[in-house]
Structure formats: C-alpha cells, structure tokens
Amino acid sequence: MVDVKELIKKMTLREKLGQMTQLDGFYFSESSAVTGPISEMNISEDDILLLGSVLGTTGASQTTRIQKRHMEKSRLAIPLLFMADVIHGYRTIFPIPLALGCTWDPELVEQAMAAAAKEASVAGVHVNFSPMVDMVRDPRWGRVMETTGEDPYLNSLFAKAFVKAYQGSSYDVPYTLAACVKHFAGYGGAEAGRDYNTVELSNYTLRDQYLPAYKAAVDAGCDMVMTSFNTLDGVPSTANTWLLREVLRNEWGFNGVVISDWGAVKEIIAHGVAEDGKEAVLKSITAGTNIEMMTSTYLNWGEKLVEEGLLDEALIDEAVERILELKVKLGLFENPYRYADTEKEKEIILCKEHRELAYETAVQSLVLLKNDDDILPLDAANKKIALIGPFAESRSILGGWSCEGRDEEAVSIKEGLEAILPADSLFIAKGCDIEEGTDQDIADAVRLAEKCDVIIAALGEHAGMSGEAGSRAFLTLPGRQQELLDALYSTGKKVIVVLFNGRPLDLRPIVEHSAAVLEAWFPGTEGGNAIASVLLGKKAPSGRLTMSFPYTVGQIPVYYNHLNTGRPKLVDTIENRFCSAFLDIPNKPLFPFGYGLTYTTFEYADIKLDNNMLTPDSVIRVSAVVKNTGSRAGVETVQLYIRDITGSRSRPVKELKGFERIELQPGEARKVTFDITEDMLKFTRLDGKFDSEAGRFTAMIGPNAEDTLSVDFILDK
Ligand code: BGC
Numbered sequence: 001m002v003d004v005k006e007l008i009k010k011m012t013l014r015e016k017l018g019q020m021t022q023l024d025g026f027y028f029s030e031s032s033a034v035t036g037p038i039s040e041m042n043i044s045e046d047d048i049l050l051l052g053s054v055l056g057t058t059g060a061s062q063t064t065r066i067q068k069r070h071m072e073k074s075r076l077a078i079p080l081l082f083m084a085d086v087i088h089g090y091r092t093i094f095p096i097p098l099a100l101g102c103t104w105d106p107e108l109v110e111q112a113m114a115a116a117a118k119e120a121s122v123a124g125v126h127v128n129f130s131p132m133v134d135m136v137r138d139p140r141w142g143r144v145m146e147t148t149g150e151d152p153y154l155n156s157l158f159a160k161a162f163v164k165a166y167q168g169s170s171y172d173v174p175y176t177l178a179a180c181v182k183h184f185a186g187y188g189g190a191e192a193g194r195d196y197n198t199v200e201l202s203n204y205t206l207r208d209q210y211l212p213a214y215k216a217a218v219d220a221g222c223d224m225v226m227t228s229f230n231t232l233d234g235v236p237s238t239a240n241t242w243l244l245r246e247v248l249r250n251e252w253g254f255n256g257v258v259i260s261d262w263g264a265v266k267e268i269i270a271h272g273v274a275e276d277g278k279e280a281v282l283k284s285i286t287a288g289t290n291i292e293m294m295t296s297t298y299l300n301w302g303e304k305l306v307e308e309g310l311l312d313e314a315l316i317d318e319a320v321e322r323i324l325e326l327k328v329k330l331g332l333f334e335n336p337y338r339y340a341d342t343e344k345e346k347e348i349i350l351c352k353e354h355r356e357l358a359y360e361t362a363v364q365s366l367v368l369l370k371n372d373d374d375i376l377p378l379d380a381a382n383k384k385i386a387l388i389g390p391f392a393e394s395r396s397i398l399g400g401w402s403c404e405g406r407d408e409e410a411v412s413i414k415e416g417l418e419a420i421l422p423a424d425s426l427f428i429a430k431g432c433d434i435e436e437g438t439d440q441d442i443a444d445a446v447r448l449a450e451k452c453d454v455i456i457a458a459l460g461e462h463a464g465m466s467g468e469a470g471s472r473a474f475l476t477l478p479g480r481q482q483e484l485l486d487a488l489y490s491t492g493k494k495v496i497v498v499l500f501n502g503r504p505l506d507l508r509p510i511v512e513h514s515a516a517v518l519e520a521w522f523p524g525t526e527g528g529n530a531i532a533s534v535l536l537g538k539k540a541p542s543g544r545l546t547m548s549f550p551y552t553v554g555q556i557p558v559y560y561n562h563l564n565t566g567r568p569k570l571v572d573t574i575e576n577r578f579c580s581a582f583l584d585i586p587n588k589p590l591f592p593f594g595y596g597l598t599y600t601t602f603e604y605a606d607i608k609l610d611n612n613m614l615t616p617d618s619v620i621r622v623s624a625v626v627k628n629t630g631s632r633a634g635v636e637t638v639q640l641y642i643r644d645i646t647g648s649r650s651r652p653v654k655e656l657k658g659f660e661r662i663e664l665q666p667g668e669a670r671k672v673t674f675d676i677t678e679d680m681l682k683f684t685r686l687d688g689k690f691d692s693e694a695g696r697f698t699a700m701i702g703p704n705a706e707d708t709l710s711v712d713f714i715l716d717k
Helices: 004-010 013-019 032-040 060-073 097-101 106-122 142-146 152-167 203-219 241-251 277-287 297-307 313-329 342-348 352-365 413-420 439-450 481-489 508-513 527-535
Strands: 021-024 053-055 081-084 178-184 224-227 257-259 367-371 385-388 426-429 454-460 494-500 516-519 602-609 620-628 634-644 655-664 669-676 695-702 709-715
Touching: 004 313, 013 021, 013 297, 013 313, 060 342, 081 313, 097 142, 097 152, 097 352, 106 152, 106 342, 106 352, 152 178, 152 203, 152 655, 178 203, 178 241, 241 277, 257 313, 277 297, 277 313, 297 313, 352 527, 385 413, 385 439, 413 426, 413 454, 413 527, 426 439, 439 481, 454 481, 481 494, 481 508, 494 508, 494 527, 516 527, 602 695, 602 709, 620 634, 620 655, 620 695, 620 709, 634 669, 655 669, 669 695
Parallel strands: 021 053, 053 081, 178 224, 224 257, 385 426, 385 454, 454 494, 494 516
Antiparallel strands: 367 516, 602 620, 620 669, 634 655, 634 695, 695 709
16 A cells, blocks of 8 residues: 555656646647647646646547656656546436436446446546536526436435436446546526626525535545635635635535645636736645646646745645545546456447437436427327427537546437337428528428428437537527528417427527427437337326526526525516516526426325424424326426525525425326425524524425415414
8 A cells, every 4th residue: 555645755746746747638649749739838748748637538549648758757656647537328318317317316427427437437437527517597508418408416416326326336336437527616507698707696696506516526535625616705715714724624615625626726816816826826726726727837836835944744645645545536546447348348338228228318317398298208100200400410419527528429310210100101301400590491492391290300409509518699590590480380280399409498489489489408329229219108208397487587597496585476477566577578488397298187285294393303294285186197396496485694495305206197186295394594694694484484395486375383482
C-alpha cells in the first residue's frame, strides 16, 4: 500500500502542481503537432510527464498506451487518472438525463447507469464527470437536458442513484468508477437561461432548492466534485472559499477531490475577481480547488506564489494528498490500467443486456402529453400510416453528451415502426429538415399524407440545440417544422406528434391541433423501438414530467414549488387585475411538474390522515384511494406534496415529499399511504437553522403538482 504522505515528501513542488493539472488526451500523444499547444500553455514537454490526470480519452487501447508510457517515463511513476463525461451511457446510449428523470424510477436508472459504468470502465475510464445535478427552472438553458429536472427532492434521489451506480458499494466491486458530481453550485440558475451567465440567488433558495441534490451525492459517498462556471454572491465557484470550504468540507464533511470546470480557474480573471493568472491560482487553491481542468495556471504560477510566500505549500500538499488518496482508493498503484481491457470491450460494450436496458429506460421515459379520443395506442390494422418529419428516418436521436455513442447504432422511429407494423403500411416523407426546408418538400409530404389514414409527425430540435452553450430564446419548433405541421393539419387527418428535444418546448400550437403528442426527448440507442412499442400499444407510456412546460417563453421561469406572493392569483382568469399575474397569459404552465398520461385513466378519492397531529418523534400517515377507471392496466405515479402554511420565511406552495409508482388493473382500486415525519418539514429558517417550525401544514396527493386532493395537519413541538 502506498503511503501518500511519504510519497508527497519525495515530490518536487512542480510535480505536485502537475498532479493538480488536467489536460486532454491530445497532450499525451507522441505526435509533433502537440508541441505548439504545449508551448501556448507555457509549459514544457517534460511537464506532461508530471500531470496527474487525462480528460476525455477513452478506449482500452488508448488509455492503456498513454498509461504505460507515463508509468515508464515519469520519475515517480504515479498513475494517471482518466476522466470522461459518461453522462447517459458510454456507447450504449440511454435517454438523456432529463428523460431519465421522467421515469420517476431511480432504481431502473441506477441499473442503466451501472451498465454505462461497466462499458466505460473496460474502456479505461476511472472517473465519470457525472452526475450533473444542477436544479433547473429555465428551459432556455440548453443544459436542462443533462439534469433530472426542477425538483430538489427528486433530483436528490437520482443523484444518489447515479453515485451508487458508478461507485458501487466499494471500488472492489468490478467495473466501478468514481463519480464526480457537478456543477457546484447553482449553475442551473443562469439568468435568462443564457449559458455561463450570472447567477443571482438568495441564500435561502440556494440552500433549500439548489444545494440538496449536490449534498445527496456527497452523502452517497461521491468522491469528486466539479465547480461551476458561475459566480455566487459575486464570487466564482472555483474561487469560492465559503462554498468549497465552509459548506462542502466543513458542513457536509466532503473528503474527496474538487476539480474546476473546463478553464474555470483562468476565467476568474474574466469574472473580474483576479487581476491575472497568479491571483487566480492563489484564489482557487486557497478556496480548495484541487485540480485545474484544461488550463495551466497552476503550473505557470504555483511555484512563484510559494517562493514569494503568498501561498502556503501546505495548501498544495492538501490538494495533492486528496488526489493521490483517490488513486490509492481506486487501486491504481497496484494496477494502473484497472478494468481497461480490449477483450472485455468487445464482450460488454453494446451487449444485448445493455441494449435491453436502453430500451426499457427509453420506454419509461416517454411522456404522453395529449391523447384525444384515445387515438393512441394506434390501431394500425388495415391502415396506411404516414410518417413525416425530419426525425422520421433519423438515427440522430442520442442527444448531447453521448460519449462514444454512434448514430449508426441507434434505431430510428421508422425502423422501430417497421419492426412491428405489417409490410407496406408505412409511408415516409421528410417534409423538411430541422432548421430549413423547401416548399416542394412540404408539398410532397402533404400529398403523401393525403393518401394515408393517419399521420405521425416526428419533429424537434437537433442535439446541438441543447447541451452546453445550447441556449435558445425561442422554444418553438425550429425552421419550417411548424409550417409543415400546419400543412399536415389542413389535410383533416389526425396528427400524432412525436417530439425529439432536449428541453421543455413551447408546445401550445402543437397541442391545440394534434390528436396526440408524445414527448420522446432524445431517447438513445433503442429510441425507435421504444417509441414504436408505445405508439402501437406493446407498452403503455408511464413517464411523468420533471420540469414544467411553459405556456409561452414569457412565463419563464415557471416551476411548481414557487412562493405564494402577497397577491396570489387564485383563479386563472384575468378579471382580478391587481394580483401577481400576466394580462395576456395564465399563470399555470401548459403542462405541470409530475404530469403525464397513459392508456388508462385514474381517479383519486378519499384523502385521509390517520392522525392530524404530528410531533417530532411520531409518524402520521396520509392516504388516498386511487382507482383505475379505464379499460387497460396501467402504471400511475402517485405523488405526495406538502405545504408549510406559515413560517418564519415564506414557504413554497407545495413541495414533493414522496411518490409511489403503482400498477392497477382495470377497475382495481388501491389505498396508497405515505408516512409524514417532522424531518420532511425542515427548511432553512430565518434564524439560519435547518429545522422545522410548529404550525399548520397541508398534505396533498395527486397525479401531478396541480391536480391534488388535500388535507391539513398540525406540527406540534
Ligand atoms: C463542462 C463539464 C464537463 C467538462 C469536461 C465542460 O465544458 O461544463 O460539464 O464535464 O467540460 O468535458
């Protein structure tokens, strides 16, 4: 076993700063093309041998080659850590995280992400830059696709599931990886949804809404944390001592490694919080950013800062110790290649079992938003079906951050439908591209649609329209797709819309005129099969939104757990002028948090408490009876919300506190019960304590955040 403290004693200051620097695989190649970029970084080729970790290089043969050379040539033979973004799958691609959230099934997602970890670990990855748990309220922000949504409780459950999936119960479990939760903290609060923009949050909102999911990841044992690009209270996260030392280390007891986001140490200068690289290094090392990603300011300035007595070398030792401890924990000193194995890659990557999981998660993440007259599941017997739109035959349905995913390995909606439908029943036209189209193509598609009985329109955004730096101000369908759709409506045929996109869109015009709308997100490798199964009734949809869909962009941010204001709008009409409302649109989103239909219907009745007086050491139970009132079996996600009616601070109008997915046969009714404890009522009070306050509360049970039954109880303490 390596004695990390002893090893540090043998290291030169520059070797230590090397451990604290991460560059991508390009810098480790032996090609002469790398000399230019190396000198631009103001480092030498020899410095490459000092580096501690590699970004974004995957594949067993590549990672093994780099590691082998490094172990042979570097003075102390300290193994490299290979880190990559395996956000929703390595090569078998699962639905984007926002879609995974819509499964409301952390256990299923844990299985899927364990499969992703398995593929990545045999490809030589040691640390995964996931989970991304930024809470989001603004669909203009492209990175909403990387999160599980707008709710701190649900995000926390998923954060934990992701960490467990990657890290397993210990690193001795085969095919595990270290998790790196990101982006700490509050990155999802970017003003106007413009990526990298300023974040302006009260401490109350930060603590109660934004921080819980990061904390859940840390509590689950997550070994790394990545800082965010934004400022909090005017201080960039990467240089934020309060955030990284007081909250993360002291309050939460985090012992792992903190890495900056890409170039974020240097960006402290652009934020106007450091004069130059030297001050940026001083601030970020002092704050506790242990690794700098993709810039070389630590190597450029670290020695000078120590020589001049401005930076205590003990702070550098602290960082290096954490980094080396992680290498020890992962067993890299014993086996620097860990699970990297070209033979295993062939066996594990894209294996049948992983594709099946990709199919299952895709099925469960689809959200049925509208289904007039039960047009779905589609009765395809003796019908001619027109499949129209830029996504009709497209395999570009993996979404952003798809790691090693390949479009050609994905199943398109056409292929999925063809595998189930009788031959010669599917007729296809593109109609237009995602961002452009011709009159001729639209006319051709309409002509084809006229000859068919029903239209499936496969529309949406391309993957690059969401994800990092993928902010959009217009959330309607891009290009001429709405025009195409309008032309299809004018045929008088029923139109079923299937949407591919990385964020909630402005869907009003689509919802109004379509017979059915299925939100497919970017569903991953098995997307087409999953969609076809749901459209044709082999499977029933069960996904539920984890982000509100706005009525229109002007309503954003719109989220379910808002405060009440002093002048709440009680009914959604515009008569009552002097209340918190718009003159021209309702306050309610188009589709609320928790919403989603299936092929049967459910009725909620009889909400009851077993006792309406809760004390800190008791549990009370709230229940409601849920009945399947349709003619098919179906899965319902029964949701519990609680409101704290009066507090030392204004409290959200409701907060998700529990849910249960149940399956009911036609006509079957079941009483669903939730425990309520005092713990669930805690929040950051005016006195700064995270605790509950005695008083009146409302418990609500329903199928989504809007349609709930309610009953009051008292917390006595
Ligand atoms: C992103 C991170 C990502 C990193 C490394 C950055 O631009 O913000 O989420 O982990 O790149 O790829």
